[in-house]
Amino acid sequence: MLRNKRIRSTTLNKLEGLLFLSPWLIGFFVFMAFPLAFSLYMSFHQIRITPAGLNVQYRGLSYYKTILFEHGSILYNDLIPFLRQAMFMIPIIVIFALLVAIMLNYKFPGRTLFRTIFFLPVIFSTGEVIQTFYDQGEGSLGFLEQYDLNSYLSVVLPPAWSSTISGVLDSFILILWYSGVQILICLAGRQTIPASVYEAARIDGASPWESFWKITLPAMVPFIFLNTIYTVVDLFTFPWNPIMERVTTSDYGLSSALVWIYFGIILLFLLIVFFGFHRFTRAYQLTK
Amino acid sequence: MNVTNSLKRLRVRRSFKLFRMDRTQITLMILLTAGGVFMILPLVYIFNHALKPYSELFLFPPRIFVQEPTLSNFTEFFVVLRDSTIPITRFLFNSLIVTGIGTFMVIIVSSLCAYPLAKHRFPGHKIAFSIIILSLMFVPEAMQIPRYVVVARLGIMDTYWGHILPHIAAPVSVFLMKQFMDQVPTELLEAGKLDGAREWTVFYRIVMPICMPAVATSAILTFQSIWNDASTSVLFMQNDAMKTFPYFLSTITNNLANQVARQGAAAAAALIMFLPTLIVFLVFQRKVISTMAHSGIK
Numbered sequence: 001m002l003r004n005k006r007i008r009s010t011t012l013n014k015l016e017g018l019l020f021l022s023p024w025l026i027g028f029f030v031f032m033a034f035p036l037a038f039s040l041y042m043s044f045h046q047i048r049i050t051p052a053g054l055n056v057q058y059r060g061l062s063y064y065k066t067i068l069f070e071h072g073s074i075l076y077n078d079l080i081p082f083l084r085q086a087m088f089m090i091p092i093i094v095i096f097a098l099l100v101a102i103m104l105n106y107k108f109p110g111r112t113l114f115r116t117i118f119f120l121p122v123i124f125s126t127g128e129v130i131q132t133f134y135d136q137g138e139g140s141l142g143f144l145e146q147y148d149l150n151s152y153l154s155v156v157l158p159p160a161w162s163s164t165i166s167g168v169l170d171s172f173i174l175i176l177w178y179s180g181v182q183i184l185i186c187l188a189g190r191q192t193i194p195a196s197v198y199e200a201a202r203i204d205g206a207s208p209w210e211s212f213w214k215i216t217l218p219a220m221v222p223f224i225f226l227n228t229i230y231t232v233v234d235l236f237t238f239p240w241n242p243i244m245e246r247v248t249t250s251d252y253g254l255s256s257a258l259v260w261i262y263f264g265i266i267l268l269f270l271l272i273v274f275f276g277f278h279r280f281t282r283a284y285q286l287t288k
Numbered sequence: 289m290n291v292t293n294s295l296k297r298l299r300v301r302r303s304f305k306l307f308r309m310d311r312t313q314i315t316l317m318i319l320l321t322a323g324g325v326f327m328i329l330p331l332v333y334i335f336n337h338a339l340k341p342y343s344e345l346f347l348f349p350p351r352i353f354v355q356e357p358t359l360s361n362f363t364e365f366f367v368v369l370r371d372s373t374i375p376i377t378r379f380l381f382n383s384l385i386v387t388g389i390g391t392f393m394v395i396i397v398s399s400l401c402a403y404p405l406a407k408h409r410f411p412g413h414k415i416a417f418s419i420i421i422l423s424l425m426f427v428p429e430a431m432q433i434p435r436y437v438v439v440a441r442l443g444i445m446d447t448y449w450g451h452i453l454p455h456i457a458a459p460v461s462v463f464l465m466k467q468f469m470d471q472v473p474t475e476l477l478e479a480g481k482l483d484g485a486r487e488w489t490v491f492y493r494i495v496m497p498i499c500m501p502a503v504a505t506s507a508i509l510t511f512q513s514i515w516n517d518a519s520t521s522v523l524f525m526q527n528d529a530m531k532t533f534p535y536f537l538s539t540i541t542n543n544l545a546n547q548v549a550r551q552g553a554a555a556a557a558a559l560i561m562f563l564p565t566l567i568v569f570l571v572f573q574r575k576v577i578s579t580m581a582h583s584g585i586k
Contacts, residue, residue, distance in 0.1 A: 014411075016487045017404035021416070024401035027457035030442075032423050035434030042433070103320060108313040116573055117324040122508055123569045124330045176326055181505060184576065185464075188501045192471055226467045233424050252433060259426075266425045 043256035063257035075261065083265075084161070086235055089175055094227050097179045098220065101186030102212075115187070121180030178234065182227045189223030190216070225277045232273060236266045331566075338362075338559035345551055361556035368540055368553050374529055376536070383515065383533035386451040390514045393452065395507055398461035399499070403491050405462070406469035407477060417466065424459045432523060439524045450524040451532065455514050461506035468502035469495060504572040512565045537561055 043063055048055040067075050104115050193216065201211045332353075337345075339357040369376045404410065405417055435454055444450040472495055480490045496503065521535035537557045540550055 014408075017408040017410045020400045020404045020487075020491075023397045024457060024462065025416075027397065027453070028419075028423070030438055031435060031454050031457050032426070032431070032459075034438060035431035036423070036426060038434035038437070039431060047433075100320075100323065103316055106312065106316055108316050110317070114320050114324060116570075117327050118320075119573050119576070120327050120331065120569070122505070122573075123512055123565050176323070177330065181464075181509070184501065184505055185467075188468070189471075222467070222470070229421070230463075237425065263425055267422075270421070270425070 039256045040260060042252050043260050045253055047252040059253060063254050064261065066254070067258055067261060075258065079262075079265070086232075086269075089178075089235060090228065090231050092175055093179050093182060093231050094224060096176065097182035097186050097227055098224060100179070100183050101190050102216065104183070104187055105190045118183050119180055121177045122184065124177050124180070178231070181230060181234075185223055185227055185230070186220065189220050193219045221277070221281060225273075228273050228277075229270060232266070232269050236262075236269070334559055334562055338556050340552075340555065342552055345555060361552035364550065365553040365556040365560070368550065372536070378529055379531065379533045379536045382448075382451075382530060386448055386532060387511060387515045389448070390452045390455050391507055391511045393456055394458050394461055394510045394514075395503060397456055398458055398506065399465050399496065399503060400491075402462050402465035402469055403495055405466045407472070407474065407495075420459045420462055420466075423457075424463060432519070436523050445524050446527045446530050448530075450530075451514075451520045454520060454524075455510070455517075458506075458510060461510060464506055465499060465502045468499045472498050501576045504576040508569055508572050511568045515565060516561070534561065 044059060044061070046057040046059050048057075100118055104111065104118060197215055198211055201215060206214065336354040336357075338361055339354045339359070341356055341358045341360060344355060405413055405420075439445060439450050439454065442449075442453075444453065476494055476498075477490050480494050485493065516534055518532070518534040518538050521531040525531050525535075537554075540554055540557060
């Protein structure tokens with residue numbers, strides 16, 4: 001009798017979970033999963049839109065071959081500089097967000113105002129605002145010209161990397177503007193750490209520096225992880241990143257193949273992030 | 289030893305109380321002000337840009353501050369409005385309906401989805417979550433044609449649903465909320481259940497209030513992505529009366545042969561387009577901050 005009831009309650013539990021999920025799942029299958037499958041299908045076919053409807057012709061792997069081997073310029077010309085830039089931007093954004101969040105967590109006059117200001121990028125990041133800035137060449141600090149940093153960099157580093165770094169420095173303000181959501185996530189994460197832990201550490205004689213490395217950072221790891229994923233995805237799917245601009249509607253098959261290759265690259269990036277954090281948390285747990 | 293030390297520290301602190309702030313606070317203020325100036329820059333820029341006369345709109349290098357502010361851009365914008373065959377209020381009304389209902393539905397649907405993903409151990413929850421992460425990485429441009437097929441088959445072309453439904457399955461909000469809900473202590477939920485709360489009550493009364501920062505963030509993000517999205521109007525709406533405000537704004541400059549004409553109107557339109565986002569942001573961010581201060585996680 002009792003056992004019977006327990007089984008019923010667990011199945012009920014599962015059903016309730018499924019019930020909560022179902023609206024999103026339905027939407028997902030209709031507006032995400034099916035279109036994705038369709039675009040995979042398109043990447044193997046040549047599609048022409050005729051008055052009679054879609055004219056589909058099987059092309060096999062030829063589009064993938066074209067992009068990867070024959071006409072590499074479609075992908076590589078834009079991709080490699082972009083990847084190099086992303087490798088710099090992602091850590092900068094994540095670390096910047098973490099530092100700002102920790103600063104914003106201190107008590108000081110005008111804290112609410114400062115928090116609002118640092119969340120502001122949330123509304124610029126997807127919008128037209130940054131786009132106009134970018135078009136007009138704003139967003140560079142102008143300090144590069146002042147200190148002649150460019151020529152210094154080009155002496156020290158190989159040309160490909162020095163141009164990347166000066167590009168990153170050049171758009172430093174833009175980088176800061178990407179970090180609205182990340183600051184928010186970090187700040188919320190910082191507040192999950194109870195103040196009593198810091199008090200206990202202080203009583204035991206830990207310096208603020210030590211308590212940052214021993215308390216704040218380990219507790220923030222899940223949020224830093226979340227931020228890294230968010231940043232990677234945000235950066236790579238930005239509507240005006242160089243690869244996205246290549247995705248045109250003139251040749252559906254080729255564009256779809258390009259998107260799927262690009263998807264593979266993002267996936268690789270994320271797998272590296274996942275793997276890195278996995279190693280990190282495991283190492284931390286061992287030392288604990 | 290320790291006592292004298294702390295006494296000394298107390299004395300030091302008291303002497304700084306003259307300025308009512310200690311040294312860390314002053315450093316913080318300086319650092320944050322320096323950063324904050326850059327953060328506010330786009331906001332200053334967009335307001336100034338709308339007030340620039342033509343002679344300043346095309347200056348190179350561009351200036352942030354306007355030298356001779358005029359309202360001529362707005363007059364030009366209203367002239368464009370008068371020439372439009374469909375009254376502007378119609379586009380605005382469409383946009384408001386679509387964005388309002390859309391944002392509300394996205395929040396409900398994705399928080400409902402995130403809750404079991406974070407707090408239930410049902411078979412396949414890991415697969416479900418990795419699917420969400422995977423779909424995050426897909427660019428909407430790639431899905432335009434298939435989506436057109438879906439919308440046409442569902443028979444929601446030229447309806448408000450055609451604007452709203454494609455936005456519903458938003459992986460970003462689910463992802464953000466799921467990560468926040470992971471941090472809600474399970475003990476809190478169990479305590480609620482022991483007191484006789486059903487799933488729905490636990491969700492509505494405990495989980496949602498704690499996750500308010502995530503909800504507010506998703507609301508801000510969703511609002512602006514739907515509000516700024518002209519693509520549903522281009523793809524799924526053939527009837528001009530069903531198109532939205534951003535679509536109308538994009539027609540101001542797009543159909544013209546030369547690049548200079550109507551740029552003033554476009555600058556004014558950009559400001560008008562931006563204002564609702566700013567208002568929504570100001571309303572919701574207060575919620576973000578106040579809830580973060582008093583949330584149950586301590």
